[in-house]
Amino acid sequence: MPRIALLLVLLGLASILLTVVLVMGEATLPGRVPPFATALLAGLGGLSLVGGLGLIEPRGRRLPG
Numbered sequence: 639m640p641r642i643a644l645l646l647v648l649l650g651l652a653s654i655l656l657t658v659v660l661v662m663g664e665a666t667l668p669g670r671v672p673p674f675a676t677a678l679l680a681g682l683g684g685l686s687l688v689g690g691l692g693l694i695e696p697r698g699r700r701l702p703g
Contacts, residue, residue: 643693650687
């Protein structure tokens with residue numbers, strides 16, 4: 639289970655980093671990468687990052703007493 643969570647976190651970080659590189663590198667100029675693809679990459683990266691961190695974080699169980 640932690641392997642999948644860490645993989646999701648790494649995938650999310652990589653896709654967000656790729657989005658930043660695309661935007662800073664002017665790859666979103668007309669005729670190159672569509673802005674929708676860049677926005678989709680950033681959104682999926684964020685979801686992957688949050689999902690992976692949610693799997694890593696322990697569930698809160700209340701102790702009796």
